[in-house]
Amino acid sequence: MNDNLSNADIVKCENLVYKRSPVMTDNVMHYCPGCGHGTAHQIIAEVIEEMDIQAETIGITPVGCAVLMYNYLDIDMQEAAHGRAPALATAVKRLMPEKYVFTYQGDGDLAAIGTAETIHACNRGENIAIFFINNGIYGMTGGQMAPTTLPNMRSSTSPYGRDVEMMGNPLRITELVAQLPGTYYVTRQAVHTPTYVRKTKKAVRRAFENQKLKKGLSLVEIVSNCNSGWKMSPVQANKWMVDNMFPFYPPGDIKLEGKMLSKD
Amino acid sequence: MKELKLMKGNEAIAEAAIRAGADGYFGYPITPQSEVLEYLMAEKPHERTGMIVLQAESEIAAINMVYGGAACGRKVFTSSSSPGISLKQEGLSYIAGAELPCLVVNVVRGGPGLGTIQPAQSDYFQATKGGGHGDYRLIVLAPASVQEMADFVELGFDLAFKYRNPAMILTDGALGQMMEKVWLREHKPRMTEFPAWATTGKTPDRERNIITSLDLDSARQEEFNLKLQAKYNKMGEEEVRYEMTDCDDAEFLLVAYGTSARICQKAVQLARKKGIRAGLLRPITLFPFPKKPLKEMASRLKGILSVEMSTGQMVEDVLLAVNGQVRVEHYGRMGGIIPSPDEIADVLEHKFTGGKNYE
Numbered sequence: 001m002n003d004n005l006s007n008a009d010i011v012k013c014e015n016l017v018y019k020r021s022p023v024m025t026d027n028v029m030h031y032c033p034g035c036g037h038g039t040a041h042q043i044i045a046e047v048i049e050e051m052d053i054q055a056e057t058i059g060i061t062p063v064g065c066a067v068l069m070y071n072y073l074d075i076d077m078q079e080a081a082h083g084r085a086p087a088l089a090t091a092v093k094r095l096m097p098e099k100y101v102f103t104y105q106g107d108g109d110l111a112a113i114g115t116a117e118t119i120h121a122c123n124r125g126e127n128i129a130i131f132f133i134n135n136g137i138y139g140m141t142g143g144q145m146a147p148t149t150l151p152n153m154r155s156s157t158s159p160y161g162r163d164v165e166m167m168g169n170p171l172r173i174t175e176l177v178a179q180l181p182g183t184y185y186v187t188r189q190a191v192h193t194p195t196y197v198r199k200t201k202k203a204v205r206r207a208f209e210n211q212k213l214k215k216g217l218s219l220v221e222i223v224s225n226c227n228s229g230w231k232m233s234p235v236q237a238n239k240w241m242v243d244n245m246f247p248f249y250p251p252g253d254i255k256l257e258g259k260m261l262s263k264d
Numbered sequence: 265m266k267e268l269k270l271m272k273g274n275e276a277i278a279e280a281a282i283r284a285g286a287d288g289y290f291g292y293p294i295t296p297q298s299e300v301l302e303y304l305m306a307e308k309p310h311e312r313t314g315m316i317v318l319q320a321e322s323e324i325a326a327i328n329m330v331y332g333g334a335a336c337g338r339k340v341f342t343s344s345s346s347p348g349i350s351l352k353q354e355g356l357s358y359i360a361g362a363e364l365p366c367l368v369v370n371v372v373r374g375g376p377g378l379g380t381i382q383p384a385q386s387d388y389f390q391a392t393k394g395g396g397h398g399d400y401r402l403i404v405l406a407p408a409s410v411q412e413m414a415d416f417v418e419l420g421f422d423l424a425f426k427y428r429n430p431a432m433i434l435t436d437g438a439l440g441q442m443m444e445k446v447w448l449r450e451h452k453p454r455m456t457e458f459p460a461w462a463t464t465g466k467t468p469d470r471e472r473n474i475i476t477s478l479d480l481d482s483a484r485q486e487e488f489n490l491k492l493q494a495k496y497n498k499m500g501e502e503e504v505r506y507e508m509t510d511c512d513d514a515e516f517l518l519v520a521y522g523t524s525a526r527i528c529q530k531a532v533q534l535a536r537k538k539g540i541r542a543g544l545l546r547p548i549t550l551f552p553f554p555k556k557p558l559k560e561m562a563s564r565l566k567g568i569l570s571v572e573m574s575t576g577q578m579v580e581d582v583l584l585a586v587n588g589q590v591r592v593e594h595y596g597r598m599g600g601i602i603p604s605p606d607e608i609a610d611v612l613e614h615k616f617t618g619g620k621n622y623e
Contacts, residue, residue: 055465060332061476070474076463078335079476080328081358087325088332092463094316095288095338099465117328120321 021045023054027071034234036224037065039191040133041072047205057100058092060085062109065139069104083114086121089128100211102129107148108138111173125182125216129207132219135226143229147171150248174221178255184216186255190223192238223249267448273413273439274299276446277369280414282309284421285452287338288316290329295381296437297371300343313454323348327355334364335475337462339421343369346387347378356430357396361477365424369433371440374600382600383437383523388577391434392551399489401496403431404550406521410444427495434550438523505548506557514543516616519582520571521547528571530605535612542612555585562589567616570594571608
């Protein structure tokens with residue numbers, strides 16, 4: 001910030017760089033300091049605000065850390081059973097095709113218990129958006145191994161590190177659903193720096209806008225940290241995420257306008 | 265327009281739902297109920313009324329689609345048979361916990377496990393005592409004819425919306441597969457206005473609507489449990505439905521629902537030919553159970569025989585209702601076997617008036 005700005009200058013509208021979206025409620029968030037959920041919520045709220053679709057948006061919350069998302073977004077929301085959000089969203093969209101419908105799910109919810117619902121909603125090409133927060137761990141239940149936990153990564157149920165021989169490999173479900181004809185837009189982003197926040201916001205906006213095209217499902221994966229579950233400080237966790245999660249879960253678009261992007 | 269048709273029970277349910285103004289059906293194939301989904305797909309209700317039909321990837325997905333649709337205030341339903349209904353129990357618990365109206369049809373087959381595809385009544389406990397986790401109940405309707413299969417679709421929806429509670433039609437493979445003539449009601453238009461609690465999009469004139477079964481505050485969760493119980497008690501006062509046949513002078517009472525009740529109607533006639541003054545009480549609502557008429561009749565009866573195609577599940581509710589005032593016995597056939605009227609009349613004779621021991 002410019003050192004020459006006085007307090008009186010700071011409150012001037014033209015110097016405003018960030019504000020809470022009116023689509024967010026006043027409720028105090030339960031997320032751990034440094035967690036990416038709050039930022040992801042704010043991004044979704046900002047897009048709903050900017051598109052002026054608060055009255056036309058229905059969100060489905062998962063089981064996991066984001067179960068209480070309905071306390072933070074000032075829109076109509078349904079709280080699903082673990083993993084079932086895409087099934088709820090399917091019905092909501094088919095019964096009210098003119099509405100904007102999204103699910104917000106963690107890796108345990110979307111890529112373990114809800115794998116069938118995820119894959120089949122994607123494969124049917126439901127005109128919904130799925131926002132997928134991947135932090136490689138079960139946060140809410142206290143840091144257990146997730147389907148996305150990296151090889152050798154420690155968790156409370158892989159205390160000596162994920163042994164892939166015994167526990168299987170992490171699942172890149174985003175790459176998997178990108179193969180399906182029903183997905184129209186598949187991307188992987190993050191929210192740990194302002195640059196990535198801007199990229200994620202563009203992706204979220206595109207996922208909402210795509211619903212009007214009726215060409216299939218949009219999935220935005222957001223690689224995030226779980227500093228509590230990873231037993232790190234927020235800063236350490238973000239660094240660890242870039243060094244370890246990004247090589248396995250590289251950020252960037254995977255499928256655009258129904259076409260797979262070639263890897264080079 | 266009202267129409268008379270010859271239909272299978274499963275088809276009657278499907279056609280009745282279109283005519284009752286249902287908004288959506290989400291199903292998954294399983295014998296002996298697949299005709300519900302097949303009929304709806306063939307009938308294209310989207311063109312007739314705008315109702316949507318979707319074959320889900322599993323029974324679990326289907327019931328959760330019902331959850332999502334019900335949360336939008338829509339008239340939605342699903343159907344399955346016993347193993348599939350077991351898979352739906354998680355969803356039903358959430359739907360009951362979120363206080364959403366919906367209709368679920370269970371065309372029961374014999375169990376446990378994969379069991380058999382033949383008719384049975386062995387899901388009574390699951391249907392009437394909750395089924396999934398937590399303290400909740402379903403409104404349970406037990407049709408005994410193809411006509412009632414059709415009629416109870418609308419009744420089930422009405423009760424579900426009245427109480428914001430899931431309702432179940434508990435029928436069996438015999439009623440699902442048999443063909444009978446059925447009067448179909450004229451088309452009722454689909455809803456155009458939705459309940460105030462529905463998640464239809466937060467307009468500026470109202471607070472946001474949240475559909476959830478979660479409350480981490482113990483005091484509030486207990487309060488919610490008490491609220492549900494009060495709702496179930498109200499159902500017990502206002503929604504009990506049953507039918508009595510030849511009960512005025514009866515000394516011996518058969519209690520049976522659904523397919524068993526049809527057979528017991530004939531068994532009552534056969535017993536009376538033998539000189540046994542028999543009557544039949546047919547519970548139509550299994551939850552709430554017709555406790556009161558049983559309790560009132562108990563002191564003047566010499567015996568009650570609960571007849572079920574199970575090892576004896578409803579008999580426990582009969583025992584609770586009469587509270588020791590009269591001897592209660594159970595007779596059941598399992599594994600898809602339907603008892604004959606002669607068999608039931610003989611059992612009644614021998615259990616209560618001596619003779620051949622049927623134990």
